[in-house]
Amino acid sequence: MADVVVEHGRVAGATGARKRTSLHNALKRKSTVAFFLTLPLILLIALLVLYPALFSIHLATLNKSMQKFVGFGNFTFLFKRETFWMVVKQSCIFAITAVIFKALIGFIVAHFVHNIPAKGQRKWRGMLLVPWVIPPAMSTLAWLWLFDPSYSAFNYTLSLFGIGPVNWLGDAAWARFSIILVNVWYGAPFFMIMYLAALKSVPDQLYEAAAIDGANWWQRIWYVTLPMMRNIIAITTLFSLIVTFANFDIVRILTSGGPLDQTQIFATYAFRVGIESSDIPLGASVSLFMVPILAVAAIFILRDVNKRGNEA
Amino acid sequence: MSTIAIDKAGPRRKVKYGSMSRDRAWALRWSYFFLVVFVIFSLTPPIYMLITSLKSSAEISAATNPWWVFHPTLSNYVELLTSNQFLRFFWNSAMVSIVVVIVTMLISVPAAFALARMKFWGSATLATGVFLTYLIPDSLLFIPLFKMFALIQDLTGITLLNRWYVLLFVYPTLTVPFCTWIMIGYFASIPKELDEAAIIDGASWLQTLTRIFIPVALPGLIAATIFAFTVSWAQFLYPLVFTTSIDQLVLPVGITTTLIKGDVFNWGQIMTGALLGAAPPLIIYAFLMDYYIAGLTAGATKG
Missing domain, CATH: 1.10.3720.10 (MetI-like)
Known part of the structure; x- marks a missing residue:
């Protein structure tokens, strides 16, 4: 690569010097071209991602009317609020439980799809990925209707077995369960697809060798599949952890954080405080609490992705 | 080696070697069973969307089986x-x-x-x-x-x-x-x-x-x-x-x-x-x- 680049420069220099102006040469230089090609990207990231991120730290240090600097005042205020600690606990329970179940279900389903003859896999995979394709706001509306306490399907079905009626979204424990269920429904297909791709990349010889050594199916998963898929499992899980932790749509539409803020997570609480109660600095402080966990996950993802890049 | 090859492609071939391919056939049946369960789980909300969208308000609030449309209508x-x-x-x-x-x-x-x-x-x-x-x-x-x-x-x-x-x-x-x-x-x-x-x-x-x-x-x-x-x-x-x-x-x-x-x-x-x-x-x-x-x-x- 480097050789060609040098050659390109030399050719351009030799012929161009006579024919074209120096401005033309500058425009033909690789670094200039590269700069202009990446300029829109750099501007976008700087103005609409980096700047708001820093601005949010600034906002978090102001008082409600945004005229006085209060330092860590918003944070100490939040630390004293019981609701805030509930949000922290809620977000962690929600994200960890949902990610574990998504990963497990995704792994199991990927195995089943991998197990069946290759001819039919496409069809099954196509149907199983549908939850991931529907915009979450739309599918959550369908769940909201399925959870409806009096007229709808779940309680009707349960009543046939003499159970219920369950107050799916009105009772705090059931509401948490419902939110996690919807999130698992939405996110498991993503894991399934990633694992399926990873499963297909495990060389068959390894399984043959394991079978010759007398390994049963469990040993094959434990000693062959899992080590081979370790990297993709790590990346997918961490990625999903970020997305789930920062989730907004599902909780907002299902419960809006209710009953009594008992299902509120960071994103919905920040929305409630910052936009609905128009205390922008406090809302910014709430969402900034997501940064540490997101940063840790991001660092690990980056490490794994780079490792993966070097392997390939 | 040959047994392994059959092991992998087993289900669609004639059963030749007793237990191994029988295990495979059962594994396949279980795979299909669980896939059907998961597909039902995946498709319930979109199908329920479709079912409800074909109902009139009166039918939705009536105490009938919510999983079926008795009087389909396109009015919505x-x-x-x-x-x-x-x-x-x-x-x-x-x-x-x-x-x-x-x-x-x-x-x-x-x-x-x-x-x-x-x-x-x-x-x-x-x-x-x-x-x-x-x-x-x-x-x-x-x-x-x-x-x-x-x-x-x-x-x-x-x-x-x-x-x-x-x-x-x-x-x-x-x-x-x-x-x-x-x-x-x-x-x-x-x-x-x-x-x-x-x-x-x-x-x-x-x-x-x-x-x-x-x-x-x-x-x-x-x-x-x-x-x-x-x-x-x-x-x-x-x-x-x-x-x-x-x-x-x-x-x-x-x-x-x-x-x-x-x-x-x-x-x-x-x-x-x-x-x-x-x-x-x-x-x-x-x-x-x-x-x-x-x-x-x-x-x-x-x-």
Whole structure:
């Protein structure tokens, strides 16, 4: 690569010097071209991602009317609020439980799809990925209707077995369960697809060798599949952890954080405080609490992705 | 060795060796059984959407089996598709998504080309930065962005809040990093001999990009386009925060805020709206599933 680049420069220099102006040469230089090609990207990231991120730290240090600097005042205020600690606990329970179940279900389903003859896999995979394709706001509306306490399907079905009626979204424990269920429904297909791709990349010889050594199916998963898929499992899980932790749509539409803020997570609480109660600095402080966990996950993802890049 | 070969392809062949292929056949039956269970789980909400959308309000509130339509009617569809408000949401969504897709491609394809092929000062850092930006969720930035747009309005008089076109500025922050990232991967996988040959033949960098890289990486380009479209179409938080007037809303926010009037849920119409809102991504997915999946799995790989 480097050789060609040098050659390109030399050719351009030799012929161009006579024919074209120096401005033309500058425009033909690789670094200039590269700069202009990446300029829109750099501007976008700087103005609409980096700047708001820093601005949010600034906002978090102001008082409600945004005229006085209060330092860590918003944070100490939040630390004293019981609701805030509930949000922290809620977000962690929600994200960890949902990610574990998504990963497990995704792994199991990927195995089943991998197990069946290759001819039919496409069809099954196509149907199983549908939850991931529907915009979450739309599918959550369908769940909201399925959870409806009096007229709808779940309680009707349960009543046939003499159970219920369950107050799916009105009772705090059931509401948490419902939110996690919807999130698992939405996110498991993503894991399934990633694992399926990873499963297909495990060389068959390894399984043959394991079978010759007398390994049963469990040993094959434990000693062959899992080590081979370790990297993709790590990346997918961490990625999903970020997305789930920062989730907004599902909780907002299902419960809006209710009953009594008992299902509120960071994103919905920040929305409630910052936009609905128009205390922008406090809302910014709430969402900034997501940064540490997101940063840790991001660092690990980056490490794994780079490792993966070097392997390939 | 031969037993192993049969072990792997067992189920569709004649049973030759007792226990092993019988185990395989049972494993296969269980696989199908659980796949059916999971498919039912996956498809229940969309199918229930369809069922409800075909019912009249009277049937929905009647105490009949909710899983079946006794008197199918298209009145919900007719009502929504003739309502100016709903068409307005649809139009806003389509407009925003299409413009965002175009902007995204115009930004990310040249940038990915530069990052994949033209090693320059800081290119590795920038590529890492792009990936990190992709990991920043919308729920972290909506409050500072909201305040930023309000300040811009105060300082320059340009109204951005409560206008649909504000979304044209914020959606690319969600789509561009991912599209750039996967395009870097696709471009990096193109053999260097191709662009070397082009450069020896006297092609400029831009010609190399438009004549060689874009045609060769077309599958990647399609995957990125699909991704950008579905993300823009599905985005819920930003439009909820930045737009409030009914004529400025996009579909997801429009359906959740206008069809739910107080405590009265007109479920027939809500489900119809949700189904129509889910239709464009579903149709794209039905026709371009392989590109969709390629884009999905490419995000976690490099090169």
